[in-house]
Amino acid sequence: MLSTYQYPKYEYVRPPEQSGGGQQRYPVVVVGAGPVGLAAAIELAQSGVPVVVLDDDDTVSVGSRGVCYAKRALEVLDRIGVGQPCVDKGVSWNVGRTFFREQEVYNFNLLPQSDHKRPGMINLQQYYLEEFEVRRAKELPNLDLRFKNKVVSVNAQGAGATLQVETPDGIYTLETDWLVVADGARSGIRRMMNLDIDGKIFKDRFLIADVVMKADFPHERWFWFDPPFHPGQSVLLHRQSDSVYRIDFQLGWDADPEEEKKPEKVIPRIKAMLGDEREFELEWVSVYTFQCRRMNAFTHGHVLFVGDAAHQVSPFGARGANSGIQDTDNLCWKLKLVIEGKAPSSLLDSYSEERVFAADENLMNSTRSTDFITPKSKTSLMFRNATLSLAREHSFARALVNSGRLSVPAILTESSLNTPDSDVFGGDMVPGAPMDDAPMQAQGQDVWLLDNVGRRFMVLLYVKDPAHDSAELLKAFKTLASGPLAPELVLVSQKTGAAPQGIRVLEDRAGRFAERFDAKAGTAYLIRPDQHVAARWRALDTDKVAAALARATCNLP
Amino acid sequence: MALNLSPNFNEPGKRYFHAFTPGDDFYEALIDTHRDLNDEQSAMVNAKLVLLLANHVGDIAVLREAMRIARQDT
Numbered sequence: 001m002l003s004t005y006q007y008p009k010y011e012y013v014r015p016p017e018q019s020g021g022g023q024q025r026y027p028v029v030v031v032g033a034g035p036v037g038l039a040a041a042i043e044l045a046q047s048g049v050p051v052v053v054l055d056d057d058d059t060v061s062v063g064s065r066g067v068c069y070a071k072r073a074l075e076v077l078d079r080i081g082v083g084q085p086c087v088d089k090g091v092s093w094n095v096g097r098t099f100f101r102e103q104e105v106y107n108f109n110l111l112p113q114s115d116h117k118r119p120g121m122i123n124l125q126q127y128y129l130e131e132f133e134v135r136r137a138k139e140l141p142n143l144d145l146r147f148k149n150k151v152v153s154v155n156a157q158g159a160g161a162t163l164q165v166e167t168p169d170g171i172y173t174l175e176t177d178w179l180v181v182a183d184g185a186r187s188g189i190r191r192m193m194n195l196d197i198d199g200k201i202f203k204d205r206f207l208i209a210d211v212v213m214k215a216d217f218p219h220e221r222w223f224w225f226d227p228p229f230h231p232g233q234s235v236l237l238h239r240q241s242d243s244v245y246r247i248d249f250q251l252g253w254d255a256d257p258e259e260e261k262k263p264e265k266v267i268p269r270i271k272a273m274l275g276d277e278r279e280f281e282l283e284w285v286s287v288y289t290f291q292c293r294r295m296n297a298f299t300h301g302h303v304l305f306v307g308d309a310a311h312q313v314s315p316f317g318a319r320g321a322n323s324g325i326q327d328t329d330n331l332c333w334k335l336k337l338v339i340e341g342k343a344p345s346s347l348l349d350s351y352s353e354e355r356v357f358a359a360d361e362n363l364m365n366s367t368r369s370t371d372f373i374t375p376k377s378k379t380s381l382m383f384r385n386a387t388l389s390l391a392r393e394h395s396f397a398r399a400l401v402n403s404g405r406l407s408v409p410a411i412l413t414e415s416s417l418n419t420p421d422s423d424v425f426g427g428d429m430v431p432g433a434p435m436d437d438a439p440m441q442a443q444g445q446d447v448w449l450l451d452n453v454g455r456r457f458m459v460l461l462y463v464k465d466p467a468h469d470s471a472e473l474l475k476a477f478k479t480l481a482s483g484p485l486a487p488e489l490v491l492v493s494q495k496t497g498a499a500p501q502g503i504r505v506l507e508d509r510a511g512r513f514a515e516r517f518d519a520k521a522g523t524a525y526l527i528r529p530d531q532h533v534a535a536r537w538r539a540l541d542t543d544k545v546a547a548a549l550a551r552a553t554c555n556l557p
Numbered sequence: 558m559a560l561n562l563s564p565n566f567n568e569p570g571k572r573y574f575h576a577f578t579p580g581d582d583f584y585e586a587l588i589d590t591h592r593d594l595n596d597e598q599s600a601m602v603n604a605k606l607v608l609l610l611a612n613h614v615g616d617i618a619v620l621r622e623a624m625r626i627a628r629q630d631t
Binding site for chain 2: 365368371372377378379380383387389390393394395396399400402405408411428433
């Protein structure tokens with residue numbers, strides 16, 4: 001098969017434990033150097049927590065696997081320094097076409113949301129993302145990335161875990177205060193700890209073919225229900241970078257996976273779909289089934305599960321890698337505060353609580369898509385086809401056509417870390433919501449809001465004039481800022497003006513912040529390090545901020 | 558009143574953050590209604606549903622328009 005990609009081979013380095021260094025105890029060990037494990041490790045290391053990453057392989061993901069990275073994941077990747085290479089290498093797509101039998105039912109144009117730094121979605125082969133993350137990880141002196149280090153046993157008891165790790169040099173023992181498990185859907189750690197993951201298996205098989213198109217082909221997403229070239233099933237065509245296209249054929253449960261993978265079987269299928277005149281070559285073929293399931297809790301003592309190890313969804317809607325990256329976004333700041341003694345370990349229970357909520361939303365949405373795409377009864381099929389027939393002419397039916405919903409982050413409305421609103425606000429920036437982006441100016445430069453908030457707790461105070469000094473307020477805030485959680489006060493204003501010494505100002509000249517956050521003079525938002533809204537008020541009261549901060553960190557007395 | 562052919566699903570008291578959610582909520586409830594029924598039972602449920610909803614709509618001109626569209630391309 002053709003290859004557009006050279007797999008890097010990362011060097012195995014004998015670990016210090018096997019070089020006469022003796023057994024060591026680490027604050028955090030991450031198992032699994034996939035897109036999610038690496039994101040967790042980079043975020044922790046960047047924020048000053050030393051990390052060891054163990055991976056049994058010495059290269060990136062083989063085959064393209066995850067393909068779509070959505071806006072929220074890109075924003076998190078921006079924070080760990082790999083967003084830009086992903087966007088540069090990835091492809092943006094806007095036009096999606098949906099076909100039913102011979103006819104196009106409708107098409108949509110996913111125009112990027114205006115005044116947001118990142119588009120709704122980019123397509124990129126998973127190996128590129130991992131390669132960029134490895135490159136970033138290697139820049140961090142407190143991140144120890146160990147390839148060819150396979151965990152063969154885990155003993156998780158009390159305040160940490162002891163691991164037996166196998167390398168080409170034999171087996172060594174390693175101790176850690178915290179274990180982050182990112183070893184994927186068939187998690188070895190989860191199995192070794194005898195933890196269950198419950199849900200349902202979908203009785204269907206899908207064939208993935210990544211093909212390299214020799215000629216120009218539209219940069220669009222095409223989805224077929226019951227097409228003439230593959231009757232009774234669905235087919236998806238999606239573009240990736242390097243002129244590689246992902247084709248996904250639904251095969252049905254009775255298909256023989258080994259037989260279906262053979263090029264002599266795959267090539268005629270693709271020819272029937274593209275028409276004989278298009279030249280292409282196969283790059284990667286596999287047959288998969290999938291499950292929708294999650295663990296009961298993602299936190300087990302000092303062992304923390306992230307990504308596919310904790311939850312799996314159907315591929316419709318790109319909620320695998322995207323939700324895994326959001327897990328790390330939620331986990332890392334909490335783990336850092338707990339390690340530093342600034343929050344009790346119960347804060348990590350809120351990681352499980354919030355991400356189980358998000359996983360359930362992802363499971364619900366991907367199960368709904370699956371039920372629409374692969375109806376399980378004659379009646380379901382009838383409703384599906386009726387919806388598609390009506391969709392050509394009627395917008396209400398188009399809204400019901402579900403070939404996968406764009407992965408959007410969960411709005412954590414039920415989180416125990418939120419301080420409920422006591423003032424009246426419009427818009428969607430409710431406590432628990434991930435912040436919307438907005439174009440801002442800082443010190444005469446155009447900047448993005450999301451590049452300038454987060455990583456620590458912040459209070460964004462919307463003011464008429466940043467130069468208008470309210471000495472009393474600033475003095476009260478200084479007391480709060482000198483506490484262990486050290487929230488930063490940032491002024492947001494439509495007007496340019498010199499703020500008091502040491503206070504940052506973000507200028508909202510276009511007014512997008514005011515609009516999206518329903519901000520008026522005096523409005524204050526308490527923002528978590530992961531850019532979620534923790535609380536908001538129409539007037540800043542430092543006692544209320546202190547209470548909300550305590551609630552958001554499980555420090556309430 | 559003309560037959561409404563624009564997206565129109567909602568549930569009182571529920572707040573939606575995404576446009577696709579109310580329609581998907583409805584569709585899931587519809588498919589769930591038929592769970593574990595055989596084809597004949599499902600057809601009977603559908604017939605009752607049409608009658609219930611038709612009575613709720615009430616306006617026979619609107620119902621005639623819906624029946625006309627439903628018969629097209631069959």
